[in-house]
Amino acid sequence: MTQHVRDVMTTDPMTVEPLTSVQTVARMMRDEDIGAVLVTEGDHLRGLVSDRDLVIRAMAEGGDPDRTTVADACSEDLVTVKPDDDLGLAVRVMREHSIRRVPVVDQGDHPVGIISIGDLAIERDPGSALGDISAARPNR
Template sequence: MTQHVSDVMTRAPETVEPQTSVTVVARMMRDKNIGAVLVAEGEQLRGLVSDRDLVVRALAEGGDPDQMSVAEACSDDLVTVGLADDLARAVEVMREHSVRRVPVVDEGQHTVGIVSIGDLAIERDPESALGDISAARPNK
């Protein structure tokens, strides 16, 4: 049975404005135990920032995370998948673009979720190391 992205995605992802500081986003990720936040201006999706982006593009550059905006750290070469896309399409997009998370949009191109490589592993290969780790409770 073909499953769709809507079956495994994280719904209602956290979103911030581009001018939000890296520090604020890092704290949001910590407090909500999430690894990615969408960056949007109003309804317009502008990027996705992951915990790794914060380290590699912000902290490692030596800037002041209180002064650096998330727009400076986010991935802006953005690809998306649709709610009705099957899981194979999500895998294809992740492989083609070498990304671990992809925003999910509805037919009107409104962002409605995020699908991650961990979501796919839990669904398609729960006995794998990645599936097992992704399904585990977070360590605090």
Template sequence: MTQHVRDIMTADPVTVEPQTSVAQVARIMRDEDIGAVLVTEGDTLRGLVTDRDLVIRSICEGGDPEQTTVAGACSEDLFTLEPDEELDHAVQLMREHAVRRVPVVDHGHPVGIVSLGDLAMERDPESALGDISVARPNT
């Protein structure tokens, strides 16, 4: 049976506007127990920012996290998936682009995120990555 992105994606992704501070995004990630948020202007996808992006592209630069906006830390050169695309295509794109998370859009509007962990839990739940993906955070 063919599986689709919508079958495993995390629906209703957390979104922030580009002018949101890096500190606020970090707090959202902590409170929601997530490692990525989508950056949107209105209902249009502008980028994706991960916890690693916050550190590498913002904190390491020495700016004030309360004053620095997420616009400079997010990845803007994105590829996306549609909810009805086959999972095999998602795997192929993630391999090709060496990414761990991909925004899912429906008619240009963000509706979810599919992650490497989502794929691992679906395809090989007994794998180390599958186990890690379902484990409780160690915070």
């Protein structure tokens, strides 16, 4: 049976506007136990900021976390998939672009979800170390 992106994606992803501070986004990630937030303007996807982006593009540069915005830290050259795409396409996209998370969009650039390498591991290889780690409860 063919699986689709919608079958394993995380729905209702967290979103922020481009001028949101990286400190605010870091707190959201901590509070929601997530590693990425989509950057939107209205209903349009503009970028993705990951926990790694916050460290490498914002904190390591010595910026003020309360004044540095996610527009300064996010990835803007995004590759996306659609909810009805075959799950294999999401795997190929991640491999080809060496990325761990892919925004899921419909009707142009309206974000409806996000699919991660952890989601795929849980679905395709649940007994693997990555599958186990991804399925585990947060260790707070």
